[in-house]
Amino acid sequence: MLRPTTFPPKYRHRCTTLRPLLLKLYFSSSAAQQCLSLAEPELIHQEHVIPGVPFQSDPETTARVLSNYFSSGRHSDTLSLLRCIPPSRSTVFYWNNLIKRSVSLQDQRRALQLFDEMRRLEWIPDGYTYPYVFKACGDLSSLVTGSSVHALALVSGYTNSNVFVDNAAVAMYGRCGACDKAQQLFDEMLERGVFDTISWNSIISVYVHVGECRRALQMFEEMVSGGDIVLRADAVSLVNVLPACASVKSWRSGMEIHGYAIRRGLLEDVFVGNAIIDMYAKCGLMDQAKNVFDRMEVKDVVSWNALVTGYSQIGKFDDALRLFQRMKEKDIELNVVTWSAVIAGYAQRGLGYDALDVFREMIVSGSQPNAITLVSVLSGCAAVGTLVQGKEIQCYVIKQFLDLEANERMMVIWVNRHVCKVQEFQNSSDNV
Known part of the structure; x- marks a missing residue:
């Protein structure tokens, strides 16, 4: 490992002068441009972090060094270099990519830390920075931070x-539960004429997220048929609004949206198809759900799950089991939703x-049960009085308890009540 060297003061000006030239010569060679080994970028990095020597390099060379680091997955080195170089609009792109990467990895707090450090080092966020930061704030439901960033x-x-x-700000306020603020910002966008389909999708998603599904349906109706601001809904619009139909059992609205999807050629989108199947299933219209399912050229596990769950919820267990067997025959990967429904x-x-x-x-297959699965299987144990198996599952639940969310822990308490019912059933049987 090479170590940074501290040069005597009388030689520092020579390093400062020679470094940009050396870096430019290095990156001008085709061999260097093609090489992504760890050794050569390390040498270049040494040139940037020599203590006592101020960094100087032309923007083109700096961009190539950053590109080399980021494309080869050396994100910590990318950040180290960004801390050394002077702020510039041409390289803020790499701050954005680091923030975006943290958001995509669900490390939202790290994304906000990077944003704070970026500003502390006097880098100026641009129009691509803020949407990622708003996404992080929304995922954390951090209204105070989100408002400050806004x-x-x-x-x-x-x-x-x-x-x-x-659009990102509207979505952020919605995720934080500030629907009034989200609506206010959306209305201001309409007044200024600065909006698009994504703007409408964002506000509809806000109302679905907080459970105001009828308001979401009203907004969708206004979007596609309202005065001078008629817009063509896209696949995302339909995927956003169809769960609202399901939540309030508004199958008539769902059918209208289904018709809209057919007219606009959106039914070929697997996400739209899945949302329509799920809507019909939750409204108890399994014939319509099955019809959409059969007409889909491309299906995924979500398509199958929606149908299996729908049949199970309305008591058509034979149909649910037949679909379950077909999934196994077709080697479709079963997930926790499928197993839980069956x-x-x-x-x-x-x-x-x-x-x-x-x-x-399910356990043998490697699929991880959730609280709903455990409650269902304990219900089965209670129904037939299988005390030993019930206690085995109770032990499994206790082992998983610390990894559960608060609402799932409440379900664990419910599971324990079922074990008690099994015990009572067993005792009463023994007494007889």
């Missing part, structure tokens, strides 16, 4: 004119042993 974007001139930033189906029919068999098969 104020900064406003002062910097990136709101009121940049539709991408405004286990629940058996449990609700009083077939506790069958529910246990499927649960064991």
Whole structure:
């Protein structure tokens, strides 16, 4: 490992003069441009962090060094170099990519830390920075931080004119539960004429997220048929609004949206198809759901799950099990939703042993059960009085308890109550 060298003061000016030339010569060779080894970028990095020597390099060379680091996955070195070089608009792109990467990895706090450091080093965020930061704030439900970032974007001139930033701000306020603020910002966008389909998708998603589904349906209706601001809804629009139809059992609105999807050629989108199947299934219209399913040329596990779950919820367990067997025959990867629906189906029919068999098969397959799965299988145990198996599952639940969310822990308490019911059932049987 090469170590940074501290040069005597009388030689520092020579290093300062020679370094940009050496870096430029290095990156001008075709061999260097093609090489992504760890050794050569390390040598270049040494040139940037020599203590006591101020960094000087032309923007082109700096950009190539940063590109080399980022493209080869050396994100910590990218950050180290960004800390050494003077702020410039041409290289803020790499700050944005680091923030974006943290958001995509669900490390939202790290994304906000990078944003704070970026500003502390006097880098100026641009129109691509703010949407990523708003996404991080929304995912954390951090209204205070999100409002502060929005104020900064406003002062910097990136709101009121940049539709991408405004759309992200609307979504952020919605994720934080500030629907009034989201609606206010959206209305201001309409007044200025700075909006697009994504703007409408954002505000519709806000109302679905907070459970105001009828308001979401009203906004969708206004979007596609309202006065001078009629816009063509896209696939995202339909995927956003169809769950609202399902939540309020508004199958008529769902059918209208289904018709809209057919007319606009959006039904070929697998996400739209899945959302329509799910809407019909949750409204109890399984014939319509099956019809859409059969007409889909491309299906994924979500398509199958929506149908299996729908049949299970309305008591058509034989149909659910037939689909389950077809999924296994077609080697479709089963996930926790599929397993839970089938286990629940058996449990609700009083077939506790069958529910246990499927649960064991699920564990062997490597699929991780959730709280709903555990509640369903314990219901099956309670139905047939299988105390030993019930206690085995209770032990499994206790082992997983610390990894559960707060709402799932409440379900664990409910699971324990089922074990008690099994005990009571066993005791009463013994007494008889």
